[in-house]
Amino acid sequence: MNTLKSFIGPLAETVNAGSLQDTMKLVVIGGTMETARRLSVSAWNGFVDSFFLTATFNSGDITFDWIMHWLSKQPAWGRSREFEITTRSVKRNGLEQATTGDVEEPEDEVEEYDDDIGRRKRKIAFLPSCDTTHTIYFRGHLLRITRSKGFQDYGHYSSLKISVVARNNDILKRLVLEAKREYEKDAEHRVHIFMADTTYTCWRWNGARQKRPMSSIVLEPAVKEMILTDCKDFLRSEEWYAERGIPFRRGYLLYGVPGSGKTSLIHSLAGELNLDIYVVSLSSKGMSDNTLTTLMGSVPQRCILLLEDLDAAFTRSLTRDETSTGTPTVATKQASDSSDGSTLSLSGLLNSLDGVTAAEGRLLFATTNHIERLDSALSRPGRLDVWVNFKNATRWQAEGIFKNFFPSKGKMPAASEPTTSILQAPPDEKGKQKESAPAAMKTVAAAKSKHAVPSLEEEEIAELAKRFGEAIPEDELSVASLQGYLLKNKTRPRECVEEVAAWVQTERETREKLKKEKEQVRLVRTSLAHLS
Ligand SMILES: Nc1ncnc2c1ncn2[C@@H]1O[C@H](COP(=O)(O)OP(=O)(O)O)[C@@H](O)[C@H]1O
């Protein structure tokens, strides 16, 4: 037995040693091959990287729109051989992003409609398809462009990847700058809006709106003039502030009844001053002291920071309670003041307005319909320096808004004479003004419109406007409600003046009825509260 063992032992050892050697060999060979592969891949990547520079642009960021706008003007982009055909995204946020291959129905095939309501226009765009690479020449460089789509937690997004063979990123910088310049040239008549994103604590571009001329806002000229001069004066006096060690900030509070033109005035000021608007909604979900401070600290110099409905932030829980006056109670104030930064508090808001991290050079505009709900701490200089009260329509305003609505013969846009449908467009929310009506719209208006407003002489309009103004009770109806009435009667200037007294009466009755109903609800609630 022992003999057998001594005979087999070395044999078994040899076998084991052999297989071990083989395994080792395999490991070494495999390892070498893998290392060689990795080295070659990284060498190739390094090689490619040293020649190709890649920039990524994501939708949601304004640079993406600059580039898309620029691309849409490149003939090579339109000549792409793989298409995505779409009727969406042709006109993103007001700026055309058509490509050279876009399809529009030929004019002679357009059906004529009797009532000239304008056809529903759907332009079909040929966009180069996603995930294929397109090449475009730009200043002697070959750009490789890939458009891709994806899905992020906040919705669909698309991105653009641009690669270029270059030593440094000068060419990409030049491309972005050129795209920006072109975009801005085309967007000259627009105001850019950015919204606060509380989830990612950043600003999201929300589109570009048509500018609204100051003349379309019917306010005492002195008020408009005062705010405009004050803003201009502020923007010019950076050095003055620096010399005196005063933080370079200015705040305006526009308060008063709803529908009196607060928001509209801010939009038209932004247009007049060529500034972008950054909007924060204090009552939005996820808004906290920390978020607000970060957001407010990261607005660029020279912009309008807009806090809409300033009172809403602190009366969130109370506003649902209709019986409440909305005045913050001691309890709510204490609770908010002792906040740890995860909710919005008054001290957090004050800090973000004039704390050390607050941005400089911005114009702050805050609006509120309930001035009585605001804390007096907000009115300290450097926070909200200028207060402007907006009231219900005066007779003078009623007259002014009538004249804006029905311009006399001489003041009509040239293309739309003698009868037009565009001139009845109200100085509306969307900011589309008769003065700035795009050429295309004017042409449409110039086309035979059979139900257009009669074009009246200046004297008649003045006389009608005067009568309209006289029929409106002073400081009782909002400008917005007058605008609503004029909108309903946009083709009947004469009748609308005749019927205005009756309309005022019904408005009053409706208001009375609503008031009574509210009162009843309040009574029922209080008695229920007593019972329980
Ligand atoms: N003073 C005004 N001049 C011109 N239009 C006005 C004026 N006030 C209100 N409007 C119109 O009423 C609507 C609501 O106005 P808005 O500015 O949103 O009011 P607010 O912000 O004060 O509630 C807008 O369509 C605007 O054109």
Ligand SMILES: [Mg+2]
């Ligand atoms: Mg408003």
